[in-house]
Amino acid sequence: MLLSLAWLREFTPYDGTPQELAARLTMLGLEIEEIKNPFEAIMAVVVGRVLTRQAHPDSDHLSCCTVDVGGPAPLPIVCGAPNVAAGQLVPVATVGVTLPGGLTIKKSKIRGQASEGMICSESELGLAEGKSAGIMVLPETCAVGQALPEALGLDTCVLDVSITPNRADCLSVLGIARETAMAFDLPLSLPDVAYAESGPYAASQVAIAIEDPDQCPVYRAKLISGVTVGPSPDRIRWRLLAIGQRPISNIVDATNYVLFELGQPLHAFDRAKLAGNLIQVRNASEGEKITTLDGQERSLTARDLLICDAAKPVALAGVMGGANSEMEAGSTDVLLECAIFRPGAIRKTARRLSLPSEASYRFERGVDQVGSVYAMHRAVSIMLETAGGTAAPGEASAEPKPFVARAIAFRPARASLLLGVAMPEAFCRKTLAALGCAVTDTDPSGVAAVTPPPYRLDLEREADLIEEVGRVYGLDRIAPKLPRVAKSLDDAAPETEFAFWARLRAYCVGVGLREAVNYSFVGHGDLDLLCLDAACRVPVANPLSEDQNVMRPMLAPGLLGAVRHNIAQGNANLRLFEVARIFTADPEAPSTAREAGRLGIALHGARHPEGWPWPKDETAGYADIKGLVEGLARHFHLPEAAYGQGAGLPWLAPHVTVTLGDTFLGCIGQVAPETADAFHARSPLWIAELDIDALRRLVDARKPGFTPLPGFPPVRRDITLAVPAGVTVGAILGAVREARSPILEDVLLIDAYTPEEGGDRRLTFRLTYRHPEKTLKDKDVDKAHEALAQAVLAKLPVTRP
Known part of the structure; x- marks a missing residue:
């Protein structure tokens, strides 16, 4: 603004x-x-007095003038305006001045006569639209040599x-x-709006009918007769120009002036163009049309609000008036509208029609219903002052929904708590009173009742009042400080399913997987390839296609379809995951289908990304997909899962089950070659599918525990073992942990080597030792390390090479 x-x-x-x-x-x-x-462009224009004016010797329409601009000598100026005369005060652009239109004044000779300036018209100064009939003649109150904006009192x-x-x-x-x-801390005063009224009362001349009070809580109309439509006085025109508004006429300018002065949109109708003595506020009929002031015909919907006379719509409420009721040069009688409309209705109409206006901009945000009365009288006083005429006594009005002030409970102590700085009660009361609120005395419980003024529609609750106190105090004066948050882990609410799934997705993205999003529908053909029992399938009554005629009973068909699609597009190196629901038939369920959450993972192609230096040409294998499942358990702080040989899924070879304690989590496996071929796989295709509902139950059942951070440094020792076939890494790790060394903190496989000539594998493990109360010495670590090595050698058929 x-x-x-x-x-x-x-x-x-x-x-x-x-x-x-x-x-x-x-x-x-x-x-x-x-x-x-x-008015920066005319700041260099000065007031001059025309001393002499003579006809140009070589022209019948030019005049040769001498003009005093307060300089050492009068300036010779050739002027073409018919109304220039000696003795006038006029605006003069001297040599070097550039006018708003881009014209720069220079010394010149016009038909042989010297001219050292330009006497300007209003249009040349940017103070009027179109071409002026003559030069601008200034009032005698102006001083010669004074800058024009200062002389005219323009808002600079x-x-x-x-x-x-x-x-x-x-x-x-x-x-x-x-x-x-x-x-x-200054006083505030409002302009006087007193004016005389005469004739029949307005309420006896015009009736107001409002169809829906929620759409229009109040509608008022003032009647003015005998006006003379013409240009507004200079002070109004120039003030409107200063804020970027185009002056139109004294009647329209009065409504715009009040709009910007008081914030109340108004509209002036030519009363002679209104049929009957009735103003109706109603919703438009579907497809109803109106031609607005911009000359465009608008097609309306039933949600648009109209202002109508007894026969036709005359305005689009709160947005723009109708062309069939606008004030024109010959208009003499005015019906001045002052109303309040529902913000949402105005906003939807203005947006749908792409018809923004200063009025709709304010109606969309809310207008002061109580203050609208003063705004209406202010506009009437300006119209009577600038256009003459007579105002009818009273007003025609309908207010089916009067404004009701609301009281808000306010606690100064709460303000101090929320703002983080002490807010004395006296300061809070003074601030709210200065904002126009009515504040009652604080009761013994520390609560005051605050009634916001009708123009502050944004003050709806205590937090709004506290914000007002804070901004007046100065939010820049409040030091930033994080609040102290105390939370009991014993009473912590369980994690929502949405949050758990978000953590699950974050893990998968973090380990380099890309999320696949598939339809919940699959085809019977794909399920037949996976040898899934037809009894568990939930058919779709109205399928989109034959390839989507059943609800998916597992994620594998969708993931395999994503693999097939990517390979067809030339992307063969895939690391995909999907978190979604599956659907299995269950006659006992209310919908005859049971839903469950699943995590699916699919690996195909190279183990390492393109450009990986070494090793090259390795494809993803069992260790990769098993490592992702193990990492998932560690991510959620669960114990290690157990892996066993599964059965019942012939399309997986091998088929490995994943269990955690007594809970079955899912399976891992390689898609059988004949099945993988159906999905265009070019290398081993590995897939895992886990029950995330069961996983969530395990996570929720765990209680967080805390141990102090270690205060002493660790000591690490490596051990390499020759391990024959049949002895697993898990067996070795188990043997190390079973030895129960009091200072062993962790054991980790760091290297594996298989000799080219054959023989036992070489596995290297790194053991970390740490004492909770002291720094370990080498002899203590060596003793514990050797004891662990001997325990493993005694338990397993392994040797130390």
Whole structure:
């Protein structure tokens, strides 16, 4: 919003600099984007007096003038305006001045006569649209040599204020004046709106009918007769120009002036064009049409709100007036509309029709219903002053939904708690009162009742009031401090399914898998390839296609289909995962189908990414997919799972089951070659599918434990064993742990080597030792290390090479 500083000072006597005002308003939440002079282009234009005027000797329409501009000597100026005359005060652009249109004044000779300046018209100065009939003649109150904007009292300081959507009250000069008066402890005054009324009462001449009070809580109309439509006075025209508005006529300019001054949109109808003595506010019929002031025919829906007379729609409520009721040069009678509309309805209409306006911008955010009465009278007083005429006594109105003030409970102690800094009760009361709130005395429990003013529609709850106190205090003065959060792990709420699935996805992405998202529908053909029992299938009544005619009973068909699609697109190195639900037939379930969560993993192609230096040409294998499952258990702090040979899935060879204690988690395996061929696999295809509902139950059952961080350094020793075929790494790790050395902290396989000539594998393990109460000495570690080695050698058929 553009705010004229001179206009602001008519409401509150602020005498500081624009920069000081901008800084304070910005800290109050009304950010100042720019401070500018809208008349910068004519600041060098000065007031001159025409001393002499003579006809040009070589032209019948030019005049040769001498003009005093306050310099050492009068300037010779050739002027082509028919209304130039000696004795006039006129605006003069001297040599070197560039006018708004881009014309730079230079010394010249016009048909042989010297000219050292230009006497300007309003259009040449950017003070009027179109081409002016003659030069601008200034009032005698102007001083020769004075800068033109200063002489005319133009608003040369305008602040561009960024208004947040919740602060609809600041979309006016009055709204920002309230903030200024509060911030600098200044008085606030409103313009006088007294005017005479005569004739029949307005309510006896026009009736108001509102179809839906929720759409239009109040509609008021003032009647003015005998007006003369014409240009507005200079002070109104130039003020509107300063804030970027185009002056139109004295009647329309009065409504725009009040819109920006008080924030209340108004509309002036030509009463002679209104049929009957009735104004109706109703929703449009579907497909109903209206031609708006911009000349465009608009097709409406039943959600659009209309203003109608007894026969036809005359305005699109809150957005734009109709072309069939606009004020024109010959109009003499005015019906001035002042209403409140539901913000949501106006916003939807304006957006749907791509018809934004200053009025709809304010209606969308909320308008002061109580203050609208004053705004209406203010507009009437300006119209009577600038266009003449007579106002009918009273008003025609309907207010089916009067404004009801709301009281909000406010606790100063709560304000101090939320803001993190002490807010004395006296300061809170003073601040809220300065904002226009009515504050009752605080009761013994420390609660006060605060009634916001009707123009602060954003104040709905205690937190809003606390925010107001905080911003007036100065949010920049409140030091940032993280709040202390105390949480009992014993009473912690269980993790939601959504959060658990999010953690599961995070793990999979973290280990380099890419997520696949497949339809919940698969085809019977794919399920037949996987030899799945038809009894568990849930058919789709109206399938999208034959390939999607059954709900998936497991994730494997979708993942294998994703593998087939990627291979067909030339992407053969795949590490995919999917977290989703499966569906199996269950006659006892309410929907005859039972849902369960599953995690599916598929590996195909190279083990290492493209460009991996060494080793090359290795394909993903059992160790890779088993390692992902083991890592998942570690990620959720679960004990190691047990792996066994499974049965019942002939399309997996090998088929490995995964169990954790007594809980069956799922299976791992390589897709059988004949099945893998059906999905275009070019290398071993490995797949895993885990029951994440069971996994979640195991995770929820675990209780977090805490141990102190180690205070002493670790000592590491390596041991290499010759391991014959048939002895697993797991057996060796188990033997090490069974030895139960008190200082053994961890054991890890770090290397595996198989001789090319055959023979036993060479496995190297790294053992970490640490004492909880002291730094270990080499002799202590050597003794424990040798004891562990002997225990393993005694338990397993392994040797130390």
